[in-house]
């Protein structure tokens with residue numbers, strides 16, 4: 001595996017030196033300063049590479065940018081609406097420009113409106129570490145009492161709505177503000193921080209939009225992007241919905257094995273691949289992560305390793321450390337290593353992998369400016385646990 005670490009660029013409180021100290025050798029990053037939909041110019045990409053190189057010297061581990069995570073897909077592309085033609089052209093140019101800078105893996109997702117979603121960013125664990133959590137009832141509270149959406153009984157059970165109502169009554173304004181912040185833009189990599197009005201406006205654009213509609217639009221997107229990726233020897237890697245369950249009444253189409261079958265068969269090409277995100281996939285109890293890995297192993301272009309524990313209601317979860325969650329990482333890493341061995345007849349044997357998220361631990365808990373899930377110490381602990389497994393497995 002190419003041991004990698006996500007870095008949010010020069011403004012990330014986690015520095016390139018911190019990353020080097022974690023023992024990672026590769027950097028996964030994106031030009032987050034460029035608004036979603038705009039084309040990335042060759043020079044802007046080069047500038048980022050030069051920034052990384054500036055701190056590389058003959059005395060230290062030379063970090064290399066191996067994966068772009070992400071080139072976000074604009075909602076107008078997902079909706080095939082307004083200026084989507086121009087946006088697709090920009091996306092193609094960006095993919096080509098990345099390749100011109102010798103980066104050949106792109107992670108992206110196709111979740112409507114938001115990227116990943118959590119309801120709590122500081123869930124206290126028995127170890128005193130702080131974790132990210134997704135609570136199903138809190139999502140209902142968010143939809144019903146913050147967004148004030150109607151017709152929730154179509155999507156939620158009467159008992160769930162009842163529990164949500166009772167819990168809402170005892171929540172303080174601070175609790176509600178925290179929930180709102182967690183869902184609507186407290187997370188890094190969110191394409192945009194929405195106000196309630198903007199969020200509702202986005203929901204309206206997806207009104208009456210079905211899973212089939214979104215699938216069709218993803219297929220059209222692949223039909224246009226994959227040939228450009230092929231031409232430039234770029235491997236696209238679609239990330240699963242996080243969490244892989246329906247939210248806010250809008251479609252989700254990258255959630256399970258069948259979804260991936262559809263996507264990967266929509267355009268058969270080595271460039272049409274997946275990001276295998278263990279934690280995202282495992283947060284839907286119906287997903288068998290090992291089976292998903294086994295089924296699509298030759299299509300896996302990028303790997304995210306983190307672990308989750310599904311809670312009693314079977315729909316909520318929190319992020320555990322790598323060794324304590326529902327996914328057996330010893331088993332999974334053995335599978336990854338055997339896939340790498342299988343590929344070793346080809347040139348590219350090592351799959352880029354990054355420890356995805358970590359708990360907020362030690363000094364990071366005292367810092368004001370952190371990216372939830374992306375603190376240095378927690379991820380470094382994650383990577384260390386993974387490195388232990390990697391070196392102990394054949």
Ligand code: DNO
Nearest residue numbers: 070107108109115116189239
């Ligand atoms: C969250 C990340 C996601 C991921 C995008 C990929 O921690 O895994 O933000 O980068 O969904 O496009």
